[in-house]
Amino acid sequence: MARRALRLPGPSARRSRRGDVIGISVLAVLLAVFPFVAPGSLTNVGVYALIYSLAALGLSLLMGLAGQVSLGHAGFFAIGAYTQAVLVTEYEVGGLLASVAAVAVTMAVALAVGLPLLRLRGHYLALATLGFGIIVTVLAAESTFLGATSGIFGIPKPEFNGRVYNSTTEYFLLLVPVVLLALLLARNVVESRIGRALGAVNDSEVAAETLGVDTFRLRLQVFVLSAAYASVAGTAFAHWLGVVNPNAANFPLSVSFLLMAVLGGLGTVYGAVIGAFAVEGLDDGLRRLIPELVPGAVGEVQLIGFGILLTTIMIFLPGGLYQLWTTARRRLSGSDLEDGGAPLPAEGAALPPDEGPLLAREGRPAAGTPLLEVSGLTKRFGGVTAVDDLDLTVHAGEIVALIGPNGAGKTTAFNMISGAVAPTAGTVTMAGTRVEGRKPHVFARAGATRTFQNLQIFGSSTVLGNVMVGRHLRSRTGLIGAALVVPARREERAVEASARELLDLLGLGADADRLAVDLPFGRQRLVEIARALALQPDLLLLDEPMAGLSGAERRDLARLLRRLRAGGMAIVLVEHDVEAVLALADRVAVLEDGVRIALGTPEQVRHDPAVVAAYLGVEPEDSAAVAVAETGPGELP
């Protein structure tokens, strides 16, 4: 898909958990010591770095997880700051309560902005948030209630238990636990079911949706969360500076948030904090240095450094400082293996030679009840009718094959049935739910999923990670649960266990911790099937599952499908290997030029004159078939 974010690292969960405990502890110690070793002016820079790191963290989540950019995060920052200022100075609300309200207000605004825009491609959100930042500046400067251009004054330093935090060192130390907590929550979200799903979306949106991931909803949630982070920064800013004016929503501030996140490295939460310190240090240094170099330079001259840095990082070091760190660590340890030092592939690890039913599930529709009903399905691309008035009913527990020459419309039919493409006309009903023209995750929710003719493996993830995304709908943890980690841990373990079980079943167990893209082609197909099976679907659509497989692999796959059928699953497959299909399927539908020319048992189809003509070029009465027979079936894997 066109929209791809920067790659998120996909280390195994256990390793990363230990690494994070160490990482956060080290950071905590460094931050706690900082105000005592740094000179006073630098501690002041440090306070701003901590405040801004909260906003940068939010932005890092948005970019790293959701693959979206906000160019107006200072707008959310300002809304947080203004709300806090108004509540504290005008209504004498306590600081903590006010900040809760400030964050809530900001999240509501973010929801209103994100709701229309996150449905669209990424640059619209970027430009709209840029406009949003400008609007916040304009509105604040126009509003007498908000003090117009001079803003709101006299916000007191925070006070807890009679202690006022008014020195640089004290405020710094007050912020450290806030930032660490924010970091921990962000880290938990990245490592969670939500983070995994969004990482998958960045690799292949359509595949993630097919496994039940509601991309729009998750992106929106992350956007709102990211605005919340910015508003927390805003409240801290209001109390420290004591005044909030329209400059709080200034574009250069949004740019510096962005630079902090990018410089530190997207996809790692530490990057935002480290980036914030680096950028604030740079900002301070350039503001001093440039007027000395260029006499008479005034204003936001530090932007020149920001601009150059943003551009050079994106070209030479897209992973930011974090990329530098991982590369260095890999060099030092003298190993070029990916995280975990994956074992070698277990070549030809065959499926267990068992023929029993597989993945039977409680509450599955009884064999023979209609599951998928396709009626009058039609797709026109301009003047070409790719699929013409297709009717097809699939019953629980049967294997239906969809065959036909190249360009017959098989994959288009699949795309419409699974919701990836909206039909021109016709209906698709899956287990009582109308799914046509809706997103693939609706199809998945109705208990059906698919694989792809051109593999849609989640490339930045391990085999296990791929299959765990398949468990998305069979697990519950939302954003809040993920952030708070404790309720999520148990479920994570269960998800991992069931994914490993499934991999063992398909003979992929030995490859579980390898990057999925490192596997040979045939085994990647198997990973895709395992991933689909992890959903425990009632209906599985397979688009050319045999293509590119060796003879032995094909036999294994056929056996697997028979066992799944015995377990009560319905399977529809598009396939070019006609003999394999006729041996496997209960019923066969033949498409030609978008029209279903035959439907019946393999035996019936094998002797159907129109089918024979389409495939073998025998002269029949049917003129349409003659045309195809003359050009040949054109079979290519």
Added chain:
Amino acid sequence: MVDLLQLVFAGLSQGAVYALVAIGFVAIFTVSGVINLAQGEFAALGGLVAISAVGSGLPLLAAVVVAVATVAVVAVLMERLTIAPVKRMTTLVSLILTLGVSTGLKALMLLVYGPDAEGLTPINPGGFTVGGVSIRYQELWILAVAAVVSAAVYWFYERTLAGKALRACAEQPVAARLVGISLGRASLTAFLIAGCVGAIAGVMASPIYFTSWESGLTLGLKGFVAATLGGLVSVRGAVLGGLLLGVLENLTAGYVSTGLRDAVAFLLLIVVLVARPSGVFGRSAEARV
């Protein structure tokens, strides 16, 4: 009624500036899928270079030529140095990259030309009044130049081989490469067009709307909104979108509140994207994959 005519006319001339900026967005987006956040800076830079050239004693026309040439060089350098080296251009990467260039250009203008807004000498100062509507000569110049430039760009895309090659890259990159069109060259040409058109927009706008190091920010945003109104892929749509935005802004400023002028673009963007993502003037097309 006179008020309305006055506002509409002022809106049209301002909209013509947005239209020129919008054409720059469209030129680059169609070829490379990149939204060039530095497009507004092209205009600001054009204005500032022209002002300082006039200040150093060049005749106006020569100053304009210098300004357009300078921005064209900057645009081409930007393409070669920042866009061309990136192998996997995602939306995220392209936005951050062009934001970096935009920020760098802004700061450079601040350092070289200082923080104050200035206006270029108009071609003919003053104006006249027709039926109560006062018209500045510069506004007529803006409309005339915008009409000529957009017609020229349109003609280039529709009638010349090079223009058709560019459109081919936009619609079918793989097929275009197969018939021997170089995507790198196409991208370079697109940036060249965007740079020239942007500089012309900046030069024409400067006498009335003034130019400063940061005027590219809102100008760029409004150009983008105008381009979006036209569906982001059509020169004609961008021109119509620019004019519409200019008129709506002026009507809002005249009848509602001057302060809300800048809010119009943003609200329009959201309304259009929700109601009709393919643009008001665009055909609804399948997304480019």
